[in-house]
Amino acid sequence: xxxxxxxxxxxxxxxxxxxxxxxxxxxxxxxxxxxxxxxxxxxxxxxxxxxxxxxxxxxxxxxxxxxxxxxxxxxxxxxxxxxxxxxxxxxxxxxxxxxxxxxxxxxxxxxxxxxxxxxxxxxxxxxxxxxxxxxxxxxxxxxxxxxxxxxxxxxxxxxxxxxxxxxxxxxxxxxxxxxxxxxxxxxxxxxxxxxxxxxxxxxxxxxxxxxxxxxxxxxxxxxxxxxxxxxxxxxxxxxxxxxxxxxxxxxxxxxxxxxxxxxxxxxxxxxxxxxxxxxxxxxxxxxxxxxxxxxxxxxxxxxxxxxxxxxxxxxxxxxxxxxxxxxxxxxxxxxxxxxxxxxxxxxxxxxxxxxxxxxxxxxxxxxxxxxxxxxx
Numbered sequence: 001x002x003x004x005x006x007x008x009x010x011x012x013x014x015x016x017x018x019x020x021x022x023x024x025x026x027x028x029x030x031x032x033x034x035x036x037x038x039x040x041x042x043x044x045x046x047x048x049x050x051x052x053x054x055x056x057x058x059x060x061x062x063x064x065x066x067x068x069x070x071x072x073x074x075x076x077x078x079x080x081x082x083x084x085x086x087x088x089x090x091x092x093x094x095x096x097x098x099x100x101x102x103x104x105x106x107x108x109x110x111x112x113x114x115x116x117x118x119x120x121x122x123x124x125x126x127x128x129x130x131x132x133x134x135x136x137x138x139x140x141x142x143x144x145x146x147x148x149x150x151x152x153x154x155x156x157x158x159x160x161x162x163x164x165x166x167x168x169x170x171x172x173x174x175x176x177x178x179x180x181x182x183x184x185x186x187x188x189x190x191x192x193x194x195x196x197x198x199x200x201x202x203x204x205x206x207x208x209x210x211x212x213x214x215x216x217x218x219x220x221x222x223x224x225x226x227x228x229x230x231x232x233x234x235x236x237x238x239x240x241x242x243x244x245x246x247x248x249x250x251x252x253x254x255x256x257x258x259x260x261x262x263x264x265x266x267x268x269x270x271x272x273x274x275x276x277x278x279x280x281x282x283x284x285x286x287x288x289x290x291x292x293x294x295x296x297x298x299x300x301x302x303x304x305x306x307x308x309x310x311x312x313x314x315x316x317x318x319x320x321x322x323x324x325x326x327x328x329x330x331x332x333x334x335x336x337x338x339x340x341x342x343x344x345x346x347x348x349x350x351x352x353x354x355x356x357x358x359x360x361x362x363x364x365x366x367x368x369x370x371x372x373x374x375x376x
Contacts, residue, residue: 049169114149130329238283307334
């Protein structure tokens, strides 16, 4: 059943969900039919909010005659390359369904996935350069693995078209922080300038929907690209939390690695405990247990001074407070131990955790560091 059909059933006369969805679809349609061809870039995480937004946009396009489907819509996901395997598999499945549906449905949709540059992946920075596992104080991962790849994609569209409109499935009801963020950048118009990306406007069509309304709409409808939303519902139920959404600005970084039970990178050491991984394991995903144990170990050794160098990579010493030394990167010996354990786990779970290209980059950096250390 389409969302338009859900509206017609009028199942929720009390909270007028049907009227709200009708207004959102009309707003999306009106914005799409504006007399210009500025491309849309829809940030897609595979979670409930971005899934609903993608469905609304796709159904809007299907409601138009083909001759009016002039503006290109890019559905863009980000893969940090260390996503939870359960989430990564779900995202890849949905993206593939979308790709297969675009041509038969005659839709001007481009489905894309961004990944970090090999020099900026989690393992190249942590094992290669020895960056300590991320913390709230030193969260080096978000910018390199999430923001930079997606920013590059958006900027390429801006360079080509002069401007781009970024569609985000953010909602004020997500959290107090999200509500404040939405209010801070709201200029009172439908499109708001992006906080940091030049010539990029932000459009938030579902900002006023509640979580219950999002779920109710998804549960009562089917995705136009095929399949059902049952996999999505099961994933949330098993994870016991919410997704880490696509991030395009540092001010949005707290959404990644919060204290809540969000699912995202299996290597995330920003949170104290990975509750979503624990929930997945309890739900029967036993192959995630070695990954969780490895993640916990990465977090623990961050505080082990014997595994850290005194100087930072630029050769400086970092002191805080009353002369307390903040250790630098992991030692070469520690990096080799981390690498050996990772490769062993990769064989145990029979899934690629670190790519050959990353291994080449890691070994090159080790060689460079060994030469540099020999000079002192």
